Every structure is written in C-alpha cells, then in structure tokens.
Amino acid sequence: MIKKYSIKELLNKGKFFINKKVLVEGWIRSFRYSIFITLNDGSTIRNLQIILSKEFRKKITKEITIGTSIQVIGIIKESIGAKQCIELHSLEINIYGSVPSSILQKTILQPKKHSFEKLRKQAHLRFRTNIFSCIMRIRHHMAFCIHKYFHENGFFYLHTPIITTSNCEGSGKMFQITTIDLKNNPIDYKKDFFKCKTYLSVSGQLEAETAALGLGKVYTFGPVFRAENSNTSRHLSEFWMIEPEIAFYHLEENMNLAEDFLKFIIRYILDKNMEDLSFLNEHLKKWKKKEKESLLKKLELVLKFPFQRISYTEAVKILIQEEKKQKIKFFNPVVWGMDLQSEHEQYLVDKYFKIPVIVFDYPSCIKAFYMRINNDGKTVRAMDILFPEIGEVIGGSQREERYEILLQRIKDTNTDKNKLWWYLDTRRFGSVPHSGFGLGFDRLVQFITGMNNIRDVIPFPRTPNNAEF
Ligand code: 4AD
Ligand code: MG
DSSP: OOOBOOHHHHHHHGGGGTTOEEEEEEEEEEEETTTEEEEEOSSSSOOEEEEOOHHHHHHTGGGOOTTOEEEEEEEEEEOOSSSOSEEEEEEEEEEEEOOOHHHHTTSTTSSSOOOHHHHHHTTTTGGGSHHHHHHHHHHHHHHHHHHHHHHHTTOEEOOOOSEESSOTTOSSOOOEEOOSOTTSSSOOGGGSTTSSOEEEOSOSHHHHHHHHHHHSEEEEEEEEEOOOOOOSTTOOSEEEEEEEEEESOOHHHHHHHHHHHHHHHHHHHHHHOHHHHHHHHHHHHHHSTTOOSOHHHHHHHHHHSOOEEEEHHHHHHHHHHHHHTTSOOOSSOOOTTSOOOHHHHHIIIIIIIOSOEEEEEEEGGGSOTTBOBOTTSSEEEEEEEEETTTEEEEEEEEBOOOHHHHHHHHHHTTOOGGGGHHHHHTTTSSOOOEEEEEEEHHHHHHHHHTOSOGGGSSSSOOBTTBOOO
16 A cells, blocks of 8 residues: 655655655646646645656646646655755556536636635635635634633633524624424414524623633633624624633733733744745735735734733723824714724724724623623723724623622613523622633634635635525
8 A cells, every 4th residue: 555645744754755655636736848747735835746757748638637636656756846845756647536628717726816706706616726725724723723722721612502592792683593484474483493582692602601600711612693784804694703701800811811812823823834824925915015014024013012901981082182183084083982983993003003902991881781890880891802904803801790780781781681590690609700702713814814804714704695605
C-alpha cells in the first residue's frame, strides 16, 4: 500500500519526502505546457506541482481540465522551480471526476476574478476558491481555539436548547416553529407538537445562567436565530454565538474576560493561520483600494493597547461635543437615552479612539430585562464591545440577581413572567452576582478575515429572502 498524504503534510515536511513514493488526491487548479499540473486538496492554500510523465502527456491531456479531481501516485523530487521546494513526478494518474470546459466557463471555478456576489450564488462551489477556503480554515481555527480557551480556563461547554418558548432579548422577532397544518384556521396551539407556541432560540443565555449558578463557569457555542428584517452587511438571520456565563462575577471582571478572550483568539489566528491571513492580506488590499492599512496591521493594533472603556453617558457627551465642534453631522442626532446607531459606534471607534471601545452602563430603557440596575435607577450594568469596521462584536452584562427587582423589570418590560418561573427561581435559591456576554462569532470571523460582508464568512448564509442551499 502506498501511503496517502495531504498536500499540507507533503509541503510542510518538504525535503523529508524526497525520493519517496506517495499518493495524493485533489482538484486541478491549473495545467500548463501539457506538463505541469497544480493540485490543491483544501488542506492548505498552497498547491502541489505535479509533473506529468511523457506517457501521460500523450494519453490523458484532454481529460485534464481545471476543476477535475484526480489521484496521483508518484515520486517526490526536489523542485528546480523557485516557487516550491518539492514536486511530484507522476507514475500513475486516476481521474475521479472531470469538468467539461463548456460547463467550467459558467462556474466560479474558472480561474479569473469573480465578484463576491457571484461566489455567493454558487456557495456550494466556493469552498474550492482560494479566498473562501482561507476564510473557512480560519473559521475552523477560531472555533477550535474558543473551545481551547474556555476549557483551559475551567469553563464547561453547555448545550442549550434550540427550541424555546421565551424571547431572551425581548426585542426583535423570532422564527416560530410548528407541526400544525397552517391551513387549519384558527390554529389551536394546544394541539401543537409541544402543546404551546414554540420558537427558534435567539440566545442560550437564560439557560446558561441557570447552569452557571451550579457549575460556576459555563459557555455555549451554537446557532441562534433572529427574524429581524436587517438586510445589512453585518446581520444574518442564523448566526453562531458564544455565550460564557460566570457565577460570582461583576461587570468589571466580565469586561476583563471579554477583552482577554478576544485578544486570545486574534493572537491564536496570527500565530496559527499566517499562511491564510497573508493570502487575504494581499488579495483584499487589491480589492479594497481605499484601505491604507493592511489586515495584519489592523489585527496587531487590537492586541497592542487596552480597549478604551467609557460609560454610555460619557460616550454620548463625546458625540454631542464632536457634533457641536462641527467635526461631524450624524444622520440620527445624539440624545441621552437613545440606542447608539452604527454611525455613532463607528465614529467612536474609527475616528475618535481608533481602538476597540467598551461602552458600559447603558440606559435601562434600551436594554433587556435581565441586566442589573445601577444605584442611579436609570442605567444597567450592560457592556458592548465595539470593533473597527464591524461595530458591536460582543454584548453582555452583569445580571439582575435580586428577585424583587428582577420581577419588577420583567413587569416593566412586558415580559411574560409565567414562562420564566424557572429563571426567577434561581433568584430564590442561593442567588449570586453573575455576569456573561455573547460574542457574535461570524462578526469576529468577518473582522479577522477583513471581509466586507458577513455573508462571505459563513458557508451557507441565511438572510431575509435567502435560504438557498
Ligand atoms: O447583543 P446580543 O443580542 O446579546 C445577546 O444575545 C445576549 N443574550 C448575550 C449574553 O449576554 N449572553 O447579541 C450578541 C452578539 C452581538 O454583539 C453581535 O456581535 C452578534 O451577537 N449579533 C449578530 N451577528 C450576526 N447577525 C445578527 N443578526 C446578530 N445579532 C447579534
Ligand atoms: Mg447587543
């Protein structure tokens, strides 16, 4: 048996393989002078050069088109070309699936520059493109290091339900799920699968809180669903969220954790994915002509300084001052009590501080019921982390642990307390101060890869009017 290797293994160990017989499989990326095939198998951005033996040059050159999948058995030799240190001299080539050139021309596999919109329309094929495969590898490493971070810091991975009866965030629409035939009118939910109205969850936080109040430190990592009609470059209807929740934890500790966590992920990717980052760095610079700074510099800048921390009230003061000084005119004029819009967030991060910003102590009227009320009675212990380009990447808070006050907040926000009896119970049986946050995973992938649109960092995006694939 001849041993099979990935192209990454072969290229990483390079000279170790010289004169060894190996088997590789992959897709043809290019074919030049009827001799040189460049092969890629997805394991790395780099390609392996295959040298066709004389025998094959006559026999199968017609079948060797771009996109064709092949198996090659051959001997590794030192390469004389400057681009690579080794190449594979073929002894045997087997073709799995070919691509007729008439079809190739219609696909994004054709080797030329395609728009991201076009790649999205062929989402099932874009894993074979350089850019998208880089993004997917980075996405994997990010997910991996997130589990690593929490595991090494004593957190337990918690699986929270996807089907729920409550809306944790209060605002925004949810996707309802039912097994009832919707032709039946009127609908009797007592006859529905769960004997009540159920939805896809917008967040696992409430369940995670109950777990933290027993296990101490937990985190979730799963898909969440929001039926908001937000057709922007930062919103998905189905996205991935990581929600750590920690007992005996105050807001400052929560902010420290969130900052350390974000920096850990970015450092890990700079450390482990330089090959893919460098590729994106080079290619995105070309496409985003206005961008003066490189992707790598942008990532390093996040690591360099402590994040700027300011209260919501201070943030509003700065924005009003800047408006008065006529440095800027906002589309939505700033007043205390309003939710900060992306134009305000962008101004604070990209123009004013030029580093990530943590805004804390927001007005209670714009935040969810579970956040802890401050002594001023007007603000809550909330915190949002705002990043360059993408805006809010993390939203979190210290939770209201006082039963009576929480009950009042539930009433004030018109939340159905009957559905939350179990949540309220945790405040009756050994309640403790606790905190947590939610990281929008796809938004962080967007930031790290430098992509303009969140739809280009998730395999099959779900957005308003679009659930294909
Ligand atoms: O700020 P959000 O709504 O917070 C929560 O859901 C809390 N339950 C989290 C917690 O405290 N455990 O969402 C958290 C993050 C946002 O900061 C944002 O990065 C991301 O999720 N996010 C989205 N990402 C993509 N598409 C959307 N439609 C998003 N909505 C929020
Ligand atoms: Mg938020």
